[in-house]
Structure formats: C-alpha cells, structure tokens
Amino acid sequence: xxxxxxxxxxxxxxxxxxxxxxxxxxxxxxxxxxxxxxxxxxxxxxxxxxxxxxxxxxxxxxxxxxxxxxxxxxxxxxxxxxxxxxxxxxxxxxxxxxxxxxxxxxxxxxxxxxxxxxxxxxxxxxxxxxxxxxxxxxxxxxxxxxxxxxxxxxxxxxxxxxxxxxxxxxxxxxxxxxxxxxxxxxxxxxxxxxxxxxxxxxxxxxxxxxxxxxxxxxxxxxxxxxxxxxxxxxxxxxxxxxxxxxxxxxxxxxxxxxxxxxxxxxxxxxxxxxxxxxxxxxxxxxxxxxxxxxxxxxxxxxxxxxxxxxxxxxxxxxxxxxxxxxxxxxxxxxxxxxxxxxxx
Amino acid sequence: xxxxxxxxxxxxxxxxxxxxxxxxxxxxxxxxxxxxxxxxxxxxxxxxxxxxxxxxxxxxxxxxxxxxxxxxxxxxxxxxxxxxxxxxxxxxxxxxxxxxxxxxxxxxxxxxxxxxxxxxxxxxxxxxxxxxxxxxxxxxxxxxxxxxxxxxxxxxxxxxxxxxxxxxxxxxxxxxxxxxxxxxxxxxxxxxxxxxxxxxxxxxxxxxxxxxxxxxxxxxxxxxxxxxxxxxxxxxxxxxxxxxxxxxxxxxxxxxxxxxxxxxxxxxxxxxxxxxxxxxxxxxxxxxxxxxxxxxxxxxxxxxxxxxxxxxxxxxxxxxxxxxxxxxxxxxxxxxxxxxxxxx
DNA sequence: CCCTTACATGATTGCGCAATCATGCACGGC
DNA sequence: GCCGTGCATGATTGCGCAATCATGTAAGGG
Numbered sequence: 001x002x003x004x005x006x007x008x009x010x011x012x013x014x015x016x017x018x019x020x021x022x023x024x025x026x027x028x029x030x031x032x033x034x035x036x037x038x039x040x041x042x043x044x045x046x047x048x049x050x051x052x053x054x055x056x057x058x059x060x061x062x063x064x065x066x067x068x069x070x071x072x073x074x075x076x077x078x079x080x081x082x083x084x085x086x087x088x089x090x091x092x093x094x095x096x097x098x099x100x101x102x103x104x105x106x107x108x109x110x111x112x113x114x115x116x117x118x119x120x121x122x123x124x125x126x127x128x129x130x131x132x133x134x135x136x137x138x139x140x141x142x143x144x145x146x147x148x149x150x151x152x153x154x155x156x157x158x159x160x161x162x163x164x165x166x167x168x169x170x171x172x173x174x175x176x177x178x179x180x181x182x183x184x185x186x187x188x189x190x191x192x193x194x195x196x197x198x199x200x201x202x203x204x205x206x207x208x209x210x211x212x213x214x215x216x217x218x219x220x221x222x223x224x225x226x227x228x229x230x231x232x233x234x235x236x237x238x239x240x241x242x243x244x245x246x247x248x249x250x251x252x253x254x255x256x257x258x259x260x261x262x263x264x265x266x267x268x269x270x271x272x273x274x275x276x277x278x279x280x281x282x283x284x285x286x287x288x289x290x291x292x293x294x295x296x297x298x299x300x301x302x303x304x305x306x307x308x309x310x311x312x313x314x315x316x317x318x319x320x321x322x323x324x325x326x327x328x329x330x331x332x333x334x335x336x337x338x339x340x341x342x343x344x
Numbered sequence: 345x346x347x348x349x350x351x352x353x354x355x356x357x358x359x360x361x362x363x364x365x366x367x368x369x370x371x372x373x374x375x376x377x378x379x380x381x382x383x384x385x386x387x388x389x390x391x392x393x394x395x396x397x398x399x400x401x402x403x404x405x406x407x408x409x410x411x412x413x414x415x416x417x418x419x420x421x422x423x424x425x426x427x428x429x430x431x432x433x434x435x436x437x438x439x440x441x442x443x444x445x446x447x448x449x450x451x452x453x454x455x456x457x458x459x460x461x462x463x464x465x466x467x468x469x470x471x472x473x474x475x476x477x478x479x480x481x482x483x484x485x486x487x488x489x490x491x492x493x494x495x496x497x498x499x500x501x502x503x504x505x506x507x508x509x510x511x512x513x514x515x516x517x518x519x520x521x522x523x524x525x526x527x528x529x530x531x532x533x534x535x536x537x538x539x540x541x542x543x544x545x546x547x548x549x550x551x552x553x554x555x556x557x558x559x560x561x562x563x564x565x566x567x568x569x570x571x572x573x574x575x576x577x578x579x580x581x582x583x584x585x586x587x588x589x590x591x592x593x594x595x596x597x598x599x600x601x602x603x604x605x606x607x608x609x610x611x612x613x614x615x616x617x618x619x620x621x622x623x624x625x626x627x628x629x630x631x632x633x634x635x636x637x638x639x640x641x642x643x644x645x646x647x648x649x650x651x652x653x654x655x656x657x658x659x660x661x662x663x664x665x666x667x668x669x670x671x672x673x674x675x676x677x678x679x680x681x682x683x684x685x686x687x688x
Numbered sequence: 689c690c691c692t693t694a695c696a697t698g699a700t701t702g703c704g705c706a707a708t709c710a711t712g713c714a715c716g717g718c
Numbered sequence: 719g720c721c722g723t724g725c726a727t728g729a730t731t732g733c734g735c736a737a738t739c740a741t742g743t744a745a746g747g748g
Contacts (some may be wrong), residue, residue, distance in 0.1 A: 023740035
C-alpha cells in the first residue's frame with residue numbers, strides 16, 4: 001500500500017500552505033485565480049481525494065444526506081430513490097437510506113441516529129412525524145425536505161403533490177364516464193392512502209353517490225394478490241359495484257386479474273382505476289387507467305431543493321413544491337357509450 | 345444546542361480513562377466485568393453515541409459497507425437491497441449504495457471512490473469487473489462479496505446462484521411438458537442474462553431441439569412493454585414457436601398480455617416461463633410459471649457473510665455460497681395432456 | 689508619502705477517537 | 719520471599735482537516 005495523499009502533499013507541490021488547499025476546495029472564491037489553478041493542478045497530478053472522515057470531524061458537518069422511506073419493497077419508493085440517487089451523482093454528497101417501516105416511532109429513532117452523523121441535510125417521507133421528531137428537526141440548522149405530500153404540517157421544505165386532489169380527479173373522471181357505484185380498494189392505509197380515500201369520498205359525496213359499504217380497506221401491505229382479495233371482499237359486501245378506484249397499481253392489477261377469473265368484463269361491467277401508474281397498468285389487456293404521480297421527479301426535486309437550501313436561504317414560496325399529477329385514461333374506464341376522453 | 349457527549353464525559357462518570365471506554369465498546373473482552381458494567385451504565389445514563397467520523401479518522405476504517413448494484417429501477421435489485429438493509433439493521437454498520445448502470449468502467453470508478461472511504465467491506469454485483477478493479481480490490485484487506493452469481497472468477501466471496509442451471513432446469517421442465525419449439529426472450533443481455541441464455545441453449549441442444557431463429561434479444565432494458573415487443577418480433581421470425589422462456593418476469597408478463605391481445609391461448613398454444621418470480625406472475629390469469637430466485641436471501645446472506653468475514657478468516661468452502669433456485673410451475677406451462685406437476 | 693482598507697495567505701489549534709506503548713498489579717514457582 | 723508472567727488499565731500521540739486568528743500585501747485617499 002502506498003501512503004495516503006493528504007492536503008499537506010498537495011500544498012507542498014503547489015508551494016502553498018495546507019489551509020490554502022482546503023480553501024481552494026471549500027471556498028474557491030477566497031483564493032486568487034493563479035493560486036487556485038496551481039493548487040488544482042497539484043490536486044490532479046497527485047490524484048488527491050479529500051478524506052471525508054477528517055473533513056467531517058474538523059468541520060462538524062458530514063457530506064451525508066439522510067433519507068428516510070417507509071418501505072423498500074414498495075415500488076413507489078424505488079422510483080423516488082432512483083430519482084434521488086441520480087440527482088446526487090456528481091456532487092460531493094452521498095445519500096444514506098433507512099427504512100421506517102411506516103412507523104413514526106422508528107422514524108423518530110432513525111432521525112436521532114441520523115442527526116448524530118451531522119448530516120448536510122435530511123429527506124423524510126410524509127408529514128406525520130412524532131412531535132418529538134419535529135422538535136428535534138426544528139432545533140437543528142440543516143435543511144429538511146418532507147417528500148410525497150404537498151400539504152400537511154411542514155417542518156421546512158415540502159416536495160410532493162396532493163393525494164386527495166389526485167384521487168378526487170380520478171373519481172370525477174369515472175363519474176363522467178357514467179360509473180355510479182364506484183368502490184374504493186385500499187391497502188396499508190398509511191396517511192397518504194387515507195388522503196386518497198378522502199379525495200374519493202369528497203368526489204362521491206359531491207355527486208351524491210357516496211355509500212360507505214363500497215369502501216374496502218386493509219392495513220396489510222399492498223400487493224397484486226391483495227387486490228384480488230379486496231375485490232372479492234368488496235363484491236360480497238356490495239355486489240352492485242360498477243367500478244373501483246384503487247389505492248395503488250398493485251391492487252388495480254390484482255383486481256383486474258380477479259375480474260378475468262370471474263369473467264367480469266372490463267370496463268363494461270367493472271371500471272378500474274389504479275394509482276401511481278407504475279407501468280404494468282398501461283400494458284395490461286385491457287389497459288388500466290391510473291393516476292400518474294411524479295415519483296422520480298419527487299426524488300430529483302427533493303435533492304435539488306435540498307442542495308440549494310444548503311447554500312442559500314430559500315424564500316417561503318420556494319419551500320412548498322407541488323409537482324402535481326396526471327390522470328392517464330385507458331381502456332379500463334373508457335365506456336364505449338361515454339364521450340371520448342383524451343387518452344394518455 | 346447542548347454540548348456533545350464524548351468518550352471523556354463517559355470516562356469521567358465511570359471513573360475510568362477515556363481509552364477504557366473506547367475499549368469497552370470495540371474490544372469488550374479486554375475489559376474486566378465490573379469496569380465494563382460501570383462504563384456501560386455511564387454510556388446509557390449519558391446517552392452517549394460514538395462519533396463515526398472521529399472513529400473512522402482515528403482507526404483508519406469506517407463503518408461503511410459499500411454496495412454496488414447495476415440498476416435501481418430493476419425490481420430484482422430492490423429485493424436484494426431490501427434483504428441487505430434488513431440484515432444491516434441493529435448492527436453498527438451502514439450501507440452505502442451506488443449505481444453502476446451495468447457499466448464496468450463506472451463500476452471501477454465507484455470502487456475507487458468507495459475504497460477512499462476506508463469501508464469495512466464491499467458488496468458488488470456479478471463477476472465481470474475490469475481487471476483494474478479486480479486488482480484494486482485484491483490489494484486491499486477488507487472482505488469483498490460478489491453477489492448474484494455462484495460461478496465465475498471470484499475475488500473473495502461469492503453469494504448467488506447459477507443462472508445457467510436455473511434456466512436449464514426451466515427449459516427441461518418445458519420440454520417434459522412436451523413443448524418443442526421453445527423460444528428465448530431476453531432484454532438487457534448483461535452477463536447474467538447471457539448465462540441464462542446459455543442454459544436455455546444447452547437444454548435445447550441436449551434435447552435436439554435447438555434452433556437459433558427462436559432466440560430474440562435486445563440490449564434495451566427489460567420492461568413489461570418490451571416483453572410484448574419481443575414476442576411480436578419473435579413470432580415474425582419464428583411463427584411456429586409453441587413456448588417461450590423469458591429472461592425476466594417483466595418480459596413474461598408483457599408477452600402474456602401480448603398473447604391475450606392476439607388471442608393466443610396459454611398454455612395450449614403458447615407456454616410461458618418467467619424468471620425471478622417477482623410476484624405478478626403468480627397472480628396472473630392464467631398464472632405464469634417462473635424460476636424463483638433467492639433475491640432477498642442474497643441480500644441478507646451477503647451482509648451476514650461480510651460481517652462474519654470482517655471478524656474471522658473464512659475457510660475456502662465458506663467463500664462460495666450457492667443459494668440455488670426453485671422452479672415454480674404454474675398454469676402457463678402445465679399442459680392438460682402432460683403428467684401432473686407439483687404446483688407451488 | 690503615510691495610513692487605511694480590503695483582500696489573500698499562513699500558523700496554530702483542536703475536532704473525538706483509537707493505536708501504541710507504558711504502567712500497575714496479582715499470582716505462582718522456585 | 720523474590721522475580722517473572724500475564725492481564726487490566728492508563729498516558730500520550732496523531733489521524734487529516736477546517737475554524738480561528740494572525741499576518742502580509744497592494745491599492746487608494748487625504
């Protein structure tokens with residue numbers, strides 16, 4: 001093993017002091033042009049890479065961005081993570097993930113652990129932190145982004161969309177397509193799922209179509225299999241349903257297979273709408289309408305905004321970013337008799 | 345902000361020296377029972393948490409386990425990551441992921457970056473590292489686990505299964521079910537995909553059924569949509585195919601939808617077999633046979649083995665772990681006329 | 689022409705911990 | 719009863735960097 005290249009080696013080669021090399025990297029504007037070039041040349045020649053541990057120790061601030069998500073298996077979060085990781089590339093920061101398992105107490109514990117690393121920033125999911133967690137985060141001078149939601153109590157920065165509006169929008173579309181006895185299928189029932197259910201309810205009530213027996217939920221995790229089970233259960237309780245909106249694409253796909261097994265025609269006898277538009281719905285036969293949500297963009301935007309907030313003070317209006325949603329209308333909710341609807 | 349609790353504070357409370365506190369945490373066997381208890385009590389009372397940066401700087405070894413995967417969007421790797429993260433919980437280590445994008449040169453670059461963090465260990469994907477990367481890793485005294493494959497040139501530890509055998513096994517089953525003109529659909533065609541194709545080829549050749557025109561591949565990423573495209577292309581080139589084995593469940597699901605669109609009956613006119621058994625295949629109608637691969641287990645096993653190797657010298661036979669595979673036979677390859685097959 | 693000001697650079701110090709070496713102490717053999 | 723042995727604990731030091739304060743230098747005003 002050859003010995004480690006340090007600031008001192010670079011400084012010697014560039015004929016400056018060690019601290020000037022440090023400054024060249026952290027605060028280049030404080031270093032004159034010629035010196036900066038000399039230092040950069042020396043860095044390149046020696047292939048110097050700063051030691052993150054030493055830097056963190058001396059500056060009491062690491063290059064870590066902590067990120068908390070409630071699940072690794074939920075595809076929703078793999079998209080968000082993918083966006084975040086892509087955006088972090090080519091910066092000097094790195095993301096560390098942890099799994100809250102949809103549990104605010106675990107989340108609080110993980111926040112404590114993360115804060116101990118003196119992170120450069122934090123990305124957390126949703127807005128239902130414990131009050132203990134909220135006060136921990138308020139008492140710290142690093143930026144914090146809450147992702148997924150665009151409303152709810154903000155700690156610092158909010159990047160997401162309105163789940164209620166998205167669901168409402170989808171239900172309104174289904175009502176337009178003259179579905180009337182629309183059911184709601186929900187799994188997990190985390191806070192965001194509940195907002196979607198609320199959107200469903202408001203749209204149904206506004207149309208005078210709401211009926212509580214058409215709601216079928218479980219706190220178990222969402223899955224394709226669960227979609228079949230929930231539809232079965234719903235049809236026992238409310239056999240006259242002519243459509244369903246699902247909390248999640250998994251459920252919609254599972255419900256759609258269940259219809260095939262039962263020989264229920266989509267959309268003639270059963271309209272189906274999914275949520276998140278994760279890909280399979282578009283390819284199914286018949287294709288399934290879904291609410292497209294900006295998951296990847298939430299990941300990139302959260303990181304971008306965090307990086308910005310680390311260097312500058314954000315104005316209040318820059319602290320709430322609503323990335324919206326798009327309803328992707330497909331065969332499963334397009335009634336032959338109904339007026340044509342722009343698809344995609 | 346209250347001041348940070350350090351080793352010194354704990355040492356004062358426990359009436360020992362700072363180094364004894366450090367030893368109590370790192371090398372408890374070197375500390376006598378009564379002192380250890382006193383120190384642990386003081387740690388708990390003060391709620392002391394060691395500073396990772398300082399520890400890394402002083403010991404020249406961080407608590408980071410670097411993990412390289414070729415993709416974040418491929419569900420295969422979310423399962424592996426999920427296993428790895430679950431296994432790392434409640435240890436003092438943390439995982440840092442990075443994305444090689446199926447590119448050995450990017451992988452090499454990322455290995456360089458990771459090594460700069462003085463990680464406790466490394467988990468990398470596959471066995472086709474650049475020779476530069478291999479020599480970098482050999483020259484370092486930390487354990488390295490290559491995941492996914494169980495054969496191929498090992499650097500240190502191997503945790504995975506044989507993709508060739510798995511595919512071969514599936515094709516043999518299909519041949520038993522009296523499918524004869526079996527095609528192969530492959531996307532991405534990374535090294536593991538190629539091993540699967542090789543397994544397909546060997547099984548077909550052994551049965552005297554191999555025909556090169558029944559192979560349809562693309563280097564584009566795998567997706568449900570791509571499954572439809574590939575099947576369409578295959579049927580143009582080799583319209584007499586009576587079955588397909590797919591590189592990936594995505595493709596199998598997409599191909600299955602394509603069959604529905606074309607009114608091709610499964611399995612009577614077309615047998616279908618997927619790979620990885622990610623969940624949807626089991627729920628489809630008809631359900632799709634798939635090769636179940638131990639993805640989650642690869643994640644947990646990789647971490648477990650790495651942790652073990654960090655403390656003890658592993659015997660050679662502990663350094664290659666083949667987690668095998670299981671063929672989950674379902675409707676899509678079960679011919680009514682064929683002998684009954686245990687369905688899982 | 690001297691002093692002020694602003695900016696560029698350097699010297700010193702300490703972040704919190706663990707490696708290393710040093711010390712203390714009890715016990716057993718001769 | 720003396721010394722050697724082995725184990726438990728302590729003192730010192732430095733990891734590599736950046737905060738802080740100190741110093742140097744050039745330009746510009748009175």
